[in-house]
Amino acid sequence: MELASLEKQMLAEVNVDEPWKLVEKFATLVRLSGSREEKEAVEYLTSRLEALGIRFTVYEPELYISWPLSAQVTSLGLQEQVFPAKAPSFSVSGTVEGELVYVPRAHARGTEEFFAIGVEARGPAVQGKVVVTDGLALPKGVRDLEEAGAAAQIYVNPHPELIHEGIISPIWGSPGWEDLPHRARSLVVNVSATTGEVLKRLAAQEGARVRVETRLDERWRKCPIVVAEVRGNQDPDEFVLVHGHLDSWHYGVGDNAVGNAALLELARVFHKFRSHLRRTLRLAWWSGHSHGRYAGSTWYADTFALDLVENCVAQSNIDSVGCRWATNFDEVMWMSEAADLCADVIRHLTGQQAHGVRPLRAGDYSFNNLGLTAFYMLLSNIPEDVRRKKGFYAVGGCGGNSDAWHTERDTLEVADPEILVRDIRVYVATLLRVLNSGVYPFDFRATVAEIRGHIERYAQAAGARFDFTPSLEEVDRLARAVEQLWTVGRRLDASTDRERQKRCNRVLRELARWLVPLNYVRRERFWHDPALEVPPVPALAAAERLACVDAGDPTANFIQVDLRRGQNHVVWTLRQARRAVEEFLREVEPA
Numbered sequence: 001m002e003l004a005s006l007e008k009q010m011l012a013e014v015n016v017d018e019p020w021k022l023v024e025k026f027a028t029l030v031r032l033s034g035s036r037e038e039k040e041a042v043e044y045l046t047s048r049l050e051a052l053g054i055r056f057t058v059y060e061p062e063l064y065i066s067w068p069l070s071a072q073v074t075s076l077g078l079q080e081q082v083f084p085a086k087a088p089s090f091s092v093s094g095t096v097e098g099e100l101v102y103v104p105r106a107h108a109r110g111t112e113e114f115f116a117i118g119v120e121a122r123g124p125a126v127q128g129k130v131v132v133t134d135g136l137a138l139p140k141g142v143r144d145l146e147e148a149g150a151a152a153q154i155y156v157n158p159h160p161e162l163i164h165e166g167i168i169s170p171i172w173g174s175p176g177w178e179d180l181p182h183r184a185r186s187l188v189v190n191v192s193a194t195t196g197e198v199l200k201r202l203a204a205q206e207g208a209r210v211r212v213e214t215r216l217d218e219r220w221r222k223c224p225i226v227v228a229e230v231r232g233n234q235d236p237d238e239f240v241l242v243h244g245h246l247d248s249w250h251y252g253v254g255d256n257a258v259g260n261a262a263l264l265e266l267a268r269v270f271h272k273f274r275s276h277l278r279r280t281l282r283l284a285w286w287s288g289h290s291h292g293r294y295a296g297s298t299w300y301a302d303t304f305a306l307d308l309v310e311n312c313v314a315q316s317n318i319d320s321v322g323c324r325w326a327t328n329f330d331e332v333m334w335m336s337e338a339a340d341l342c343a344d345v346i347r348h349l350t351g352q353q354a355h356g357v358r359p360l361r362a363g364d365y366s367f368n369n370l371g372l373t374a375f376y377m378l379l380s381n382i383p384e385d386v387r388r389k390k391g392f393y394a395v396g397g398c399g400g401n402s403d404a405w406h407t408e409r410d411t412l413e414v415a416d417p418e419i420l421v422r423d424i425r426v427y428v429a430t431l432l433r434v435l436n437s438g439v440y441p442f443d444f445r446a447t448v449a450e451i452r453g454h455i456e457r458y459a460q461a462a463g464a465r466f467d468f469t470p471s472l473e474e475v476d477r478l479a480r481a482v483e484q485l486w487t488v489g490r491r492l493d494a495s496t497d498r499e500r501q502k503r504c505n506r507v508l509r510e511l512a513r514w515l516v517p518l519n520y521v522r523r524e525r526f527w528h529d530p531a532l533e534v535p536p537v538p539a540l541a542a543a544e545r546l547a548c549v550d551a552g553d554p555t556a557n558f559i560q561v562d563l564r565r566g567q568n569h570v571v572w573t574l575r576q577a578r579r580a581v582e583e584f585l586r587e588v589e590p591a
């Protein structure tokens, strides 16, 4: 069947019945990673897959998981007062008593800043003290205060009553032996703004002391991972991976029962039209996201790394879709090569001009190191003016509903069945276009232009102190090759030359294998960077530091050493990418 009419039929097939039943079921289950209630959720999900006749596998790997059990803060002195608190996953368990000091901290202005924002504090003012600061406990701030020598950390959440759950481990996935030294070593809690006001007043008094207590259960746990597959017919070895996390904080309806429901509906609809699919759709529901720092998707990336590197066309994440009031598409994550595809689908289905953002080092984007093209994570969001009216502040899910995200209030009314169906349709159309197009609809001209922009920015920052000409020349050579590839690709896409289409697609996968790590990853291919922000083209990012170094400061020499090595990496990687493209071009258009 022709792509456009197949798309139309599949979009018409999407409805709320199957997904909403799952949402209602999951809304009764607190799905801690590896818990009994999560298992019950898996039983529901697999019973539906079975009933629909969809093939699936349940894996049960051991993942490293931290469940918070209890926490509190007590003011010491003549009148002891106890305040409720929550420990984030991977806080240290125990008791710390100490002098209380307040360190103010800026709030994140939006999702883009949310995971990146740190805490500025140094010296004896914080060393050995219990530090109370603003915002949510996240790895970056925790690391900053750890390095400053704080004895314990209290984060004052913006809401007067609600306290957010969270996770502070900077290690991506279950830690390897070599990651262990980088574990969070601090005792950390979140408190409400009301508690925070009292603590800040207390901190203003000379010698005020508090006790912070936490109890967590940290261990290796068997956790479920469900993987279903709808096999393609012409190129079944090539697959698109679409996935989301199964575990939750509290009832986790907006984060992420809706995503689990969306995945089930995708499975149902694609299975129904399976005889028309060219490539394979693989769907995955991960445990270990919230309490194991993406440990499920990371386990999968590690366990099936070679299959993913060889055959995966792209990965797409589903988290916190279909939330109430989330009518906008102005913070949609995608990689540059998928920008036109995603924007076109969203325009086509909603009439909106979507705004893309660079995928954050967060969510289950556990595949950047393998070099997979990726699109979507949180998808739709609540418009800025509505958020302001409701007093919402920046959070990492639930469409931007900060009352619900990682709190007891993430219940059924956080989801919206109509918005859920609309979001599922966006996934259906985007995935179908990748699964069934002759040549993948990925435009690497945009990726190369993006990378060039980053190199230029670094060159400007470094000025005369470092010569970026080799990187710029090499990226321009690649741009020319990719321009030709685009022309050939469009022609092949319109043709019936299956063999050449397949060859072209292999080159597109190879481009992603080189360029995604170049743009998003610091470590080597089969290792994972920490859950801390990675600057674009990280091998050259030291250039920005050069701009802050005075003339004659030997720091500049150290940075230049880094940049010489980084530039070798960049030029060599761009060259490998170009050679792959040129080899293909010679084959299809011999001189």
Ligand SMILES: [Zn+2]
Pocket (backbone or CB within 6 Å): 245, 255, 256, 319, 320, 397
């Ligand atoms: Zn989530």
